[in-house]
Amino acid sequence: METIYGNLQGLKSSQLKQLQRLYHQRIPGDRITTPEFSQRLAAISTEVNQPVCAYINRRGQVIRVGVGTPRQTQIPPMELPRYGAERLSGIRCIATHLKPEPPNEAALTAMALQRLDALVVLNITGTGFTRRGGGATGYVKEAYLAHLIPQESRTLITSPAAFKVEQSKIQTPSWNISPPMGLDDLGDQDLVDLVENLEAEFQREFIAQEVDADHDRVLIVGLMTSETTPLQFQDTLLELARLVDTAGGDVLQTIQQKRSRVHPQTVVGEGKVQEIALTAQTLGVNLVVFDRDLSPSQVRNLELQIGIRVVDRTEVILDIFAQRAQSRAGKLQVELAQLEYMQPRLAGRGRTMSRLGGGIGTRGPGETKLETERRAIGQRISRLQKEVTQLQAHRSRLRQRRQHREIPSVALVGYTNAGKSTLLNALTNAEVYTADQLFATLDPTTRRLVIPYGETNEHQEILITDTVGFIHELPASLMDAFRATLEEVTEADALLHLVDLSHPAWLRHIRSVREILAQMPITPGPALVIFNKIDQANSETLALAREEFPLAVFISASQRLGLETLRHRLAQLIEYAVDSR
Numbered sequence: 001m002e003t004i005y006g007n008l009q010g011l012k013s014s015q016l017k018q019l020q021r022l023y024h025q026r027i028p029g030d031r032i033t034t035p036e037f038s039q040r041l042a043a044i045s046t047e048v049n050q051p052v053c054a055y056i057n058r059r060g061q062v063i064r065v066g067v068g069t070p071r072q073t074q075i076p077p078m079e080l081p082r083y084g085a086e087r088l089s090g091i092r093c094i095a096t097h098l099k100p101e102p103p104n105e106a107a108l109t110a111m112a113l114q115r116l117d118a119l120v121v122l123n124i125t126g127t128g129f130t131r132r133g134g135g136a137t138g139y140v141k142e143a144y145l146a147h148l149i150p151q152e153s154r155t156l157i158t159s160p161a162a163f164k165v166e167q168s169k170i171q172t173p174s175w176n177i178s179p180p181m182g183l184d185d186l187g188d189q190d191l192v193d194l195v196e197n198l199e200a201e202f203q204r205e206f207i208a209q210e211v212d213a214d215h216d217r218v219l220i221v222g223l224m225t226s227e228t229t230p231l232q233f234q235d236t237l238l239e240l241a242r243l244v245d246t247a248g249g250d251v252l253q254t255i256q257q258k259r260s261r262v263h264p265q266t267v268v269g270e271g272k273v274q275e276i277a278l279t280a281q282t283l284g285v286n287l288v289v290f291d292r293d294l295s296p297s298q299v300r301n302l303e304l305q306i307g308i309r310v311v312d313r314t315e316v317i318l319d320i321f322a323q324r325a326q327s328r329a330g331k332l333q334v335e336l337a338q339l340e341y342m343q344p345r346l347a348g349r350g351r352t353m354s355r356l357g358g359g360i361g362t363r364g365p366g367e368t369k370l371e372t373e374r375r376a377i378g379q380r381i382s383r384l385q386k387e388v389t390q391l392q393a394h395r396s397r398l399r400q401r402r403q404h405r406e407i408p409s410v411a412l413v414g415y416t417n418a419g420k421s422t423l424l425n426a427l428t429n430a431e432v433y434t435a436d437q438l439f440a441t442l443d444p445t446t447r448r449l450v451i452p453y454g455e456t457n458e459h460q461e462i463l464i465t466d467t468v469g470f471i472h473e474l475p476a477s478l479m480d481a482f483r484a485t486l487e488e489v490t491e492a493d494a495l496l497h498l499v500d501l502s503h504p505a506w507l508r509h510i511r512s513v514r515e516i517l518a519q520m521p522i523t524p525g526p527a528l529v530i531f532n533k534i535d536q537a538n539s540e541t542l543a544l545a546r547e548e549f550p551l552a553v554f555i556s557a558s559q560r561l562g563l564e565t566l567r568h569r570l571a572q573l574i575e576y577a578v579d580s581r
Helices: 013-024 035-048 105-114 183-187 191-208 230-247 270-283 296-306 313-324 328-345 369-404 420-428 476-481 483-490 506-519 539-548 563-579
Strands: 004-006 052-057 062-067 091-097 118-125 139-149 174-177 217-224 250-258 287-290 309-311 409-414 445-453 458-466 494-500 527-532
Touching (some): 013 062, 035 052, 035 118, 105 118, 105 139, 105 270, 118 191, 139 183, 217 270, 230 250, 270 296, 296 309, 296 328, 313 476, 409 420, 409 483, 409 563, 420 445, 420 494, 420 527, 445 563, 494 506, 506 539, 527 563
Parallel strands (some): 217 287, 287 309, 409 458, 409 494, 494 527
Antiparallel strands (some): 118 139, 139 174
């Protein structure tokens, strides 16, 4: 039995049968509709006293019938046969409307969300001629034909430097609405010619944007709750844009919302989800990134309504780590973090999780593919946990060997992109990879460093280790997976806490690093705060930093400024740390 969608409450069985018979109607493939089909739709709508929508594919088959407006009966994005900014969905909607007015914005928005070939709105009254046997057939007073049109230009932001966090003007779709017309004029409209011309224009516009096909076209969504200040919110969005750029995505636009608390199903609420979906369609976005962790059910709900892939901040960070991992140890820890993140998110994969086929020994309740994947991932996590534990033991032996030689050790810690690898290179002439990117260095690197010791300035050899960068709200899965790497921090005699003073949120970065250090199972050694990139900081920031942190050292690792002072202060730190053992 054919399904009727929408509000069916109060409908008689005879009316439901009339609606179901619409599925047996065929429209010529080159026509948008016919006068006969339009009148039939109007008659049913008049009888049920509600709007009725019929969705027709390009073969002229009615594939969906709904009672309600185009907004109420629209096809979910995931069920549409075709989807993308450069083409239309291959479906048109014929809708009745009980008031004599042009298509409203809700109906046009539904057209844009589904990228319909066309939307026909039939304005009807109940005062038409009477059909044989009684009952008003309805009268189509006038019809409107609407369709999408390409926009003149679309905003494309390809780098965080050009990314503006303040609420930008949301790109709205462009559409064309015909003057009111009769059914005969509507029936003469050539669907094939209309669709071919429109899709050719959409294709030209899409190609003209010259976006690298290997890069995701990203829409960022930020939610500011009562727990966040406006400044923190802006910093979070800027950082997320940097993360997306580092992962290889192009940020097209950001959408912001202010709510007292997170919506449990969709994070931002139904109305905002519709806005996100519409903006994604208008801009040709293929990935939506949220500025917070999403639950599996939230991801599922958002993807069903938006129609494209949705990820959270943690998934972006994990992707960067996967790209950056070079050593076997790094790849091992990244895979563990990804699997631990993925495991609770396997549910709701649709048909791919249906039950497996039978066979001897497999009959009965059986095992779903979901259960099979969960078990396989659980086994893989167990193996990786053992390997990470072995890695911990190996690194522990190396540290013990160094401690037997009584060589003091120092760990470089700090927010990502603070300049830790640059400082290591400047101090030790190492050749560690450096770049103005987040998480440019993933694997720890240890080098020897000679510093002056005591009042006689005798030379002393120490070991200095560059560690993975920290970030605000470092994902728990990464904290667990990278415990072997983070032990380099807890086992060091002292820490050099490097801070990028040129960053607007440098104070927040200090707090974030200290919060992560406080979560570690072993309390790290004494720390010396070092402000880096002083050549890029303004005088007011320098004065504030000197006032707040009078014992800090101020340097520029890239320009080699203040390094000699740092060596002497480092010697004092080592002497204090060794005496405090």
